[in-house]
Amino acid sequence: xxxxxxxxxxxxxxxxxxxxxxxxxxxxxxxxxxxxxxxxxxxxxxxxxxxxxxxxxxxxxxxxxxxxxxxxxxxxxxxxxxxxxxxxxxxxxxxxxxxxxxxxxxxxxxxxxxxxxxxxxxxxxxxxxxxxxxxxxxxxx
Amino acid sequence: xxxxxxxxxxxxxxxxxxxxxxxxxxxxxxxxxxxxxxxxxxxxxxxxxxxxxxxxxxxxxxxxxxxxxxxxxxxxxxxxxxxxxxxxxxxxxxxxxxxxxxxxxxxxxxxxxxxxxxxxxxxxxxxxxxxxxxxxxxxxxxxxxxxxxxxxxxxxxxxxxxxxxxxxxxxxxxxxxxxxxxxxxx
Numbered sequence: 001x002x003x004x005x006x007x008x009x010x011x012x013x014x015x016x017x018x019x020x021x022x023x024x025x026x027x028x029x030x031x032x033x034x035x036x037x038x039x040x041x042x043x044x045x046x047x048x049x050x051x052x053x054x055x056x057x058x059x060x061x062x063x064x065x066x067x068x069x070x071x072x073x074x075x076x077x078x079x080x081x082x083x084x085x086x087x088x089x090x091x092x093x094x095x096x097x098x099x100x101x102x103x104x105x106x107x108x109x110x111x112x113x114x115x116x117x118x119x120x121x122x123x124x125x126x127x128x129x130x131x132x133x134x135x136x137x138x139x140x141x
Numbered sequence: 142x143x144x145x146x147x148x149x150x151x152x153x154x155x156x157x158x159x160x161x162x163x164x165x166x167x168x169x170x171x172x173x174x175x176x177x178x179x180x181x182x183x184x185x186x187x188x189x190x191x192x193x194x195x196x197x198x199x200x201x202x203x204x205x206x207x208x209x210x211x212x213x214x215x216x217x218x219x220x221x222x223x224x225x226x227x228x229x230x231x232x233x234x235x236x237x238x239x240x241x242x243x244x245x246x247x248x249x250x251x252x253x254x255x256x257x258x259x260x261x262x263x264x265x266x267x268x269x270x271x272x273x274x275x276x277x278x279x280x281x282x283x284x285x286x287x288x289x290x291x292x293x294x295x296x297x298x299x300x301x302x303x304x305x306x307x308x309x310x311x312x313x314x315x316x317x318x319x320x321x322x323x324x325x326x327x
Contacts, residue, residue, distance in 0.1 A: 032260030033181050039191075040177070044169040047198045048162070054199045 102128050147171060148215050155205055155214075165205075169198060172215060175288075176222045182283040183226040185248055185268065187257040193229050197222040216297045223298060227276065245272040270320040277301075278313040285310050 105128045148171050154164035176197060181190040201221050208217055234244040249269055252258055260268065271279055280299065284290045285306075292303040292310075299306070 031178075032258055032264045033178070033185075033187075034257040034259055035177070035187060036257065040174050043173040043177075043194075044166040047169045047173075047195060048166055050195045051165075051199055051202050054203075 105132075146213075146215075149213060152210065152214055161205070165198075165202060168214070168218075172218055175215075176218060179219065179284070179288060180222050180226045182287055183223070183280065184229060185252045185258075186255045188255075189229065189233075193222070193226050196229075197225045200225065212297055216294065219298045220300075223280065227280075230276075248272060266321060266324060267317070269324075270317040273320055274313050274316060278309050278316070281306050281309040282313040282317070286314075 148168065151164045151168050151171075154160040155168070157164075173194070177190060177194050180193045180197070181187065184190050184193055197218070201218055204221070208214070212220075230244075249265075249272060252260075252268060253265065271282060274282060277299075281295060284295045284298070285292070290298075292306050295301075295306050296303045301309075
């Protein structure tokens with residue numbers, strides 16, 4: 001749009017029925033938006049190169065997608081190993097606690113019944129239930 | 142006649158994998174300048190228009206198999222270009238400024254600094270006036286005033302009724318005239 005166009009448009013503003021800012025009043029020769037010299041000459045080549053680059057990038061992403069299940073399997077396997085290790089450690093701790101409890105029970109029994117008969121009970125590696133049963137039987141006798 | 146339009150004639154070639162690439166390059170040659178001018182009116186700066194134009198063609202290439210021919214090929218491309226340009230602007234608005242509402246000022250400053258903009262004071266004032274419009278009115282005004290598109294064509298591109306477009310253009314033109322008059326008075 002030239003200065004004259006805008007100026008005319010604003011001077012006509014007081015005549016409401018007249019069309020202002022008419023489409024096409026801006027002529028191509030006055031277009032202030034320029035482009036670098038030769039910009040449109042090789043536009044198709046540049047666009048096709050950009051498309052090729054985008055497709056290569058897409059393929060890269062797809063390859064990443066196909067590699068990802070391998071990575072996921074590895075992560076799952078590592079997770080399973082860690083979980084298994086925790087379970088093993090848990091079992092070890094429980095068994096140790098149980099053994100300690102049995103040992104303490106036997107020691108209590110041995111301390112309260114210092115006879116050979118009862119010391120045998122300690123050395124026989126009986127379970128705490130068996131020891132308690134045995135003690136109950138002894139008390140009855 | 143659709144068949145006489147060189148752009149529409151490319152359609153069967155674009156659907157054939159053997160000729161697709163060459164036909165697409167031909168499509169770029171035939172439509173590049175018009176699409177560029179349209180995008181440039183929206184984003185204003187050459188560098189941004191160049192990016193958006195490339196993205197438009199990349200998107201068109203990727204969506205080619207989905208083009209059913211419900212609209213003319215050129216209208217379809219124009220629609221992609223419009224969406225890409227608006228998406229570009231809204232992304233820039235959200236990313237690069239402290240206050241999104243200041244973005245129009247930034248656009249104007251960038252336009253003034255653009256080595257590929259030769260507008261005089263009045264042309265810059267017109268751009269400043271256009272930037273005061275809401276996005277949709279700006280779009281309609283550009284397409285009607287600069288690209289001289291018919292309301293039917295703009296309706297096909299924007300998916301808006303012709304009546305609404307006429308109203309938008311009328312309001313936009315009024316606002317621009319009012320802006321120019323008010324700044325002339327200062």
